[in-house]
Amino acid sequence: MRIDRVVFVTAILISVTLFCGAQSSSTPTAGQTEKVAATQGEGVPPQPATPVAAHVDAASQILQPSLDRVRQTLTGLHVEKWKRGSVRDEASADINSLVVDLQQRMPGLLKDADAAPGALSKTLPVSRHVDALYDVLLRVVEAARMAAPDDQTNALRQALGNLEKARLVLGDSMETVAGSQEKQLVDLRVTVQKQAAFRCPAPPPAPECPKPPVKKPVRKKPAATPTGTTQSAPQKTPAGGTTSQKAPGAPAPAKPNSTTPNSTPQH
Secondary structure (H helix, E strand, O other): OHHHHHHHHHHHHHHHHHHHHHHHOOOOOHHHHHHHHHHHOOOOOOOOOOOOOOOOOOHHHHHHHHHHHHHHHHHOOOHHHOOOOHHHHHHHHHHHHHHHHHHHHHHHHHHHHHHOOOOHHHHHHHHHHHHHHHHHHHHHHHHHHHHOOHHHHHHHHHHHHHHHHHHHHHHHHHHHHHHHHHHHHHHHHHHHHHHHHOOOOOOOOOOOOOOOOOOOOOOOOOOOOOOOOOOOOOEEOOOOOEEOOOOOOOOOOOOOOOOOOOOOOOO
């Protein structure tokens, strides 16, 4: 029943993993977006919780002492002292198969389980193999009650009891790991749903570029008239001659020295 429960939990874990993958690609609705924004904060995506793995002992640490006890007990039996018959023959064949299995098959399974602690895919084969060993050893103990001496029967019973205790401890350890992984997957599914519903806020609109100032048309000033001497047109005199008006600001013409023809130079 314990193994069936562990297998059932493993199937649930696989189903939850597939469901989380499908949910991560779904499109969130508007209601989910508003709800997540209210609970998680505007613009802050939900952060996944840090998984905490359950601490479990290695499979070899749990099983190896009891397996060594079973192997030593089986190799120390003297089947020739048992009562002859089909019971002894069947028990002898089971004892030989158990010894071979403990020496060849079991060490490899334990090594794989120890290499991946907490991995149910590696621990389940060990648990199933231990259950099979327990069933075969139980047949040997029942045969010893009918055909073996009391000392050998008691040794087989003690070895069977130790193996049963180790088997139950291994089952409890696997159940603890399965419960821890199931909780991690449930938390992961909740986080994936929140992240799928989360929508980043729209960025603010870009600022508009300032418009260039409108340039007013430049009016050209009229050219200034040059200031200077202005010449006036000549005017006619009554005698028929012409006189020229002096331009304002023009210097007066120099008068020529007049000499009379009768004047003589004085010495």
